[in-house]
Amino acid sequence: xxxxxxxxxxxxxxxxxxxxxxxxxxxxxxxxxxxxxxxxxxxxxxxxxxxxxxxxxxxxxxxxxxxxxxxxxxxxxxxxxxxxxxxxxxxxxxxxxxxxxxxxxxxxxxxxxxxxxxxxxxxxxxxxxxxxxxxxxxxxxxxxxxxxxxxxxxxxxxxxxxxxxxxxxxxxxxxxxxxxxxxxxxxxxxxxxxxxxxxxxxxxxxxxxxxxxxxxxxxxxxxxxxxxxxxxxxxxxxxxxxxxxxxxxxxxxxxxxxxxxxxxxxxxxxxxxxxxxxxxxxxxxxxxxxxxxxxxxxxxxxxxxxxxxxxxxxxxxxxxxxxxxxxxxxxxxxxxxxxxxxxxxxxxxxxxxxxxxxxxxxxxxxxxxxxxxxxxxxxxxxxxxxxxxxxxxxxxxxxxxxxxxxxxxxxxxxxxxxxxxxxxxxxxxxxxxxxxxxxxxxxxxxxxxxxxxxxxxxxxxxxxxxxxxxxxxxxxxxxxxxxxxxxxxxxxxxxxxxxxxxxxxxxxxxxxxxxxxxxxxxxxxxxxxxxxxxxxxxxxxxxxxxxxxxxxxxxxxxxxxxxxxxxxxxxxxxxxxxxxxxxxxxx
Numbered sequence: 001x002x003x004x005x006x007x008x009x010x011x012x013x014x015x016x017x018x019x020x021x022x023x024x025x026x027x028x029x030x031x032x033x034x035x036x037x038x039x040x041x042x043x044x045x046x047x048x049x050x051x052x053x054x055x056x057x058x059x060x061x062x063x064x065x066x067x068x069x070x071x072x073x074x075x076x077x078x079x080x081x082x083x084x085x086x087x088x089x090x091x092x093x094x095x096x097x098x099x100x101x102x103x104x105x106x107x108x109x110x111x112x113x114x115x116x117x118x119x120x121x122x123x124x125x126x127x128x129x130x131x132x133x134x135x136x137x138x139x140x141x142x143x144x145x146x147x148x149x150x151x152x153x154x155x156x157x158x159x160x161x162x163x164x165x166x167x168x169x170x171x172x173x174x175x176x177x178x179x180x181x182x183x184x185x186x187x188x189x190x191x192x193x194x195x196x197x198x199x200x201x202x203x204x205x206x207x208x209x210x211x212x213x214x215x216x217x218x219x220x221x222x223x224x225x226x227x228x229x230x231x232x233x234x235x236x237x238x239x240x241x242x243x244x245x246x247x248x249x250x251x252x253x254x255x256x257x258x259x260x261x262x263x264x265x266x267x268x269x270x271x272x273x274x275x276x277x278x279x280x281x282x283x284x285x286x287x288x289x290x291x292x293x294x295x296x297x298x299x300x301x302x303x304x305x306x307x308x309x310x311x312x313x314x315x316x317x318x319x320x321x322x323x324x325x326x327x328x329x330x331x332x333x334x335x336x337x338x339x340x341x342x343x344x345x346x347x348x349x350x351x352x353x354x355x356x357x358x359x360x361x362x363x364x365x366x367x368x369x370x371x372x373x374x375x376x377x378x379x380x381x382x383x384x385x386x387x388x389x390x391x392x393x394x395x396x397x398x399x400x401x402x403x404x405x406x407x408x409x410x411x412x413x414x415x416x417x418x419x420x421x422x423x424x425x426x427x428x429x430x431x432x433x434x435x436x437x438x439x440x441x442x443x444x445x446x447x448x449x450x451x452x453x454x455x456x457x458x459x460x461x462x463x464x465x466x467x468x469x470x471x472x473x474x475x476x477x478x479x480x481x482x483x484x485x486x487x488x489x490x491x492x493x494x495x496x497x498x499x500x501x502x503x504x505x506x507x508x509x510x511x512x513x514x515x516x517x518x519x520x521x522x523x524x525x526x527x528x529x530x531x532x533x534x535x536x537x538x539x540x541x542x543x544x545x546x547x548x549x550x551x552x553x554x555x556x557x558x559x560x561x562x563x564x565x566x567x568x569x570x571x572x573x574x575x576x577x578x579x580x581x582x583x584x585x586x587x
Contacts, residue, residue, distance in 0.1 A: 023131030027122060030138050034118060038111045044427040045152040046457030047103045047487045053078060054155060055106065058088025064251065075252045082263045084250035086199035087113065087159045103490065107152040110159065114151025117162030118142065121379045124169040127176070128349065129387045137386035140305050143418040146371060147378050149429020153454055156200065157375040163197035164352075165379040167207035171348040175214050178344065179222045181230055191238035195245025198253075202263040203376070204246075210351045217347055221340035267365070276368040280446040285366040293360035296370045297377065299437045299447070302421075304414035305385040306434065311407075312388020315395055352380040370448045425529050428455060444532050453483035453511035455527045455534035460491040462525035463507060463537045467495060480505035482516035508538040 060074035075081050091106050098105045118138050126134030142148045151158040170190035174182050190211070197204030219227045246253060253260045275282045278292055289295075301309075356377050360367070367373060389411055397404030422429040425440065431450055433443035443449075467477065476497040481488045485498040488509045499505050502520065510516040512533045521538030528534065 023135055026135045027131065027138070030135060030142075031115075031118070031122075034115060034138075034142055038108070038115060041427065042108045042111055042152055043104050045107050046427075046452070046454030047484075047490060048153045048155070048452035048454055049484045049487060050452075051103060051106060051153075051155060052484060052486050053080060054088050055092060055102065057081075057083075058085055058090075058092030061085045061089050061251070062092050075255070079266075081252045082266050083156065083201060084199040084204075084246065084253070086196060086245075086249040087155055089249055091155075101490075106155060110153065110155045111151050113159035113162045114147065117147075117151075117158065117165050117379060120162060120165040120169050121383060124165060124172060124349075124379070125383045125386050127169065127172055128345065128383065129390055133383075133386045133390045136308075136389055137383050139415065140302070140308065140385055141379060141382045143302050143415060143422060144300075144305065144378055144382065145302070145422055145425070145429040145432030146300050146375060147382075149422060149425070149427070149432070150372075150375065152427070153452055154372065154375065154430070157372050160197060160200040160203065161376040161379060163193055163200060163204070164207060164376040166193035167197055167204075168210065168348055168352050168380060169193075171207070171211050171214055172345060174211070175218065175344040175348060176341070178218045178231075179224050179227055182234060184234070187234040187238045188241060191241030192245065194238075195242035196249075198242060198246040199249030202253075202260065202267060205264065206352075206355060206376075209355065210348050213351055214344065214347055218344055221344060274368055277446065277448050285368045288364070288367060290361050290364045292367050293371060293374055294357050296447070297357070297374070297381075299433050299443065300371055301378075301381065301434060302414075302418040302432070303434050304411060304418050305382060306436075307411060307414055308385030308387075308389040309381070310388070311392035312384060315388060315392045318395075349380055349383060353377060353384065368448075369451045372451075428529060428534060440530055441532060449513050450511050450534050451513060453487055453513070453516075453535070455511055456481065456483055456487045456509055457491055458527045459509050459511075459525060459535040459537050460488040462527070463509070464492050464495075466525065477506045478504055479507045479509060482508065482510040482519065502540075503543075506539075506541050508540065509535070510538070511535045 057074060057077055057080040060071075060077055063071045064074050074085070087109070091109055094109075095102060095105060100108065118141060121141050122134040122138045125137035147158065147161070167190065170186055170193055173186045174190060177183060177186060194204060194207045194211075197207055215228065215231070219225060243254075253263065272285075274285050276285055276288070277283075278288060278295070298306075356374055359365075360374060371377070393404055393407055393411075396407050421432055421439070425432055428450055430452075431440060431448075433440050433447065435442075437443045437446065463479075473495065476495055478499045479488065479492065479496050480499050480502050489496065489498055496507075502508055507524065508519040508521055510519045512535060519536070519538045520543075521540040522542070523536060524539040525537040526533050527536070
């Protein structure tokens with residue numbers, strides 16, 4: 001028996017969310033809104049502290065090709081050779097032809113990858129739950145700060161998440177078309193998606209694992225021992241497509257082929273001198289609790305997504321109990337009311353959520369920056385939440401229209417609340433936390449904040465605009481940046497030059513995170529959201545002014561001398577009114 005891909009796991013037609021045409025129209029409207037948001041806001045985002053080296057890596061990969069494969073500096077550059085260069089190759093290759101500043105171009109490109117990931121999430125949710133679930137999944141992912149806000153600056157993580165969700169979609173389509181031989185379109189799409197994932201990170205092997213487990217499960221559930229043999233030619237073609245993309249975008253991985261395993265080993269055991277915040281504790285990254293990743297995932301998901309997950313869990317438990325109580329139920333698989341094909345179709349989504357979490361808990365790898373390295377788990381979790389919301393809404397509506405309407409209003413209220421939080425945080429949406437830890441204000445100082453220091457863009461612009469109102473200096477102002485210099489100098493202009501030592505600086509620009517909180521000087525400007533200080537500018541110009549020291553005797557300074565009238569100025573702080581307290585006037 002061939003399982004029709006049109007049946008999938010979708011709810012019955014009578015239970016779907018509105019007509020297909022209306023749902024498709026809603027989908028198009030949502031994507032149009034997201035596209036408009038990207039175009040209107042991509043210039044608002046600051047430079048992440050990894051971007052300069054990532055772009056250099058892309059340029060070095062281009063140099064390898066341009067030199068006829070002799071300039072191999074890309075294969076020794078810091079530790080970037082352990083990553084695929086798909087995104088950085090595109091960014092560096094098109095840079096000369098794009099009429100945008102470098103980092104604005106990179107942020108627009110990264111958001112484009114994020115947009116493609118939203119489309120993949122919509123396709124996956126639609127396949128499993130119908131058009132209504134697809135619309136809901138896109139909306140949920142868009143108000144997830146670690147995706148909707150991160151897709152401008154997380155130029156490794158979001159493109160990888162986009163490639164992984166498309167891999168998951170094609171694996172699900174592959175499962176839905178068995179035991180017949182899957183279509184060439186499905187297999188080629190699978191090869192391209194997995195190849196792009198491996199061309200970004202070695203973590204693309206997760207997709208290969210999901211595919212292998214799904215195929216093995218199909219052979220068992222469908223009782224077809226020859227299934228693998230029948231599928232082998234098309235699997236080989238998909239594998240060759242994936243290897244070709246990986247070879248082009250990450251040539252180090254195949255020179256020699258054992259390098260792929262070296263990269264896997266490096267990311268399993270890497271460590272360096274870095275500490276990260278977890279529940280108020282500042283810990284070395286190789287001494288973190290095993291719960292680091294799932295704990296961060298739990299507190300970073302928006303409330304509406306958690307609501308959907310809980311609704312789906314309750315719905316599944318209720319359905320299972322109902323079926324088990326039915327007298328006509330026989331023992332075995334029928335007790336669940338699910339056919340082997342339904343289980344196969346659900347398996348890839350379950351693997352995509354459970355396997356990365358299990359790997360993080362059981363292997364306890366060195367981690368930092370919250371869930372940044374596992375951001376690819378967010379789309380499948382969001383799809384599951386969308387299925388829970390839509391399924392629970394229809395189940396309640398069948399019992400009582402009022403119950404369904406109340407459920408929908410509760411979900412809508414949570415969605416609007418989450419959207420308002422991101423609006424207030426813009427353009428630092430990625431730092432958002434849910435109410436399990438008191439929201440972003442409650443998490444501040446207990447968990448990771450602006451770890452990319454992207455708020456330095458706004459701080460630098462505040463300093464630049466403030467200095468433009470003053471008389472031009474005889475020499476450029478000296479600034480010290482508690483991050484990468486390029487994160488501030490890109491926006492400061494020619495009146496400023498960077499120095500390393502805080503003592504030599506006229507101004508110090510700091511992001512308010514670990515290691516940058518104790519900068520001296522008078523407050524000049526502060527970047528704030530939701531009452532929280534994200535970054536600040538400290539003014540040290542008084543430190544460098546010549547001051548005559550009055551004569552002193554054993555009784556202390558002679559305050560009657562003319563110089564004794566000079567005020568005492570603390571260089572380690574000062575009242576908030578000591579300098580123009582600049583905060584972006586965003587709600």
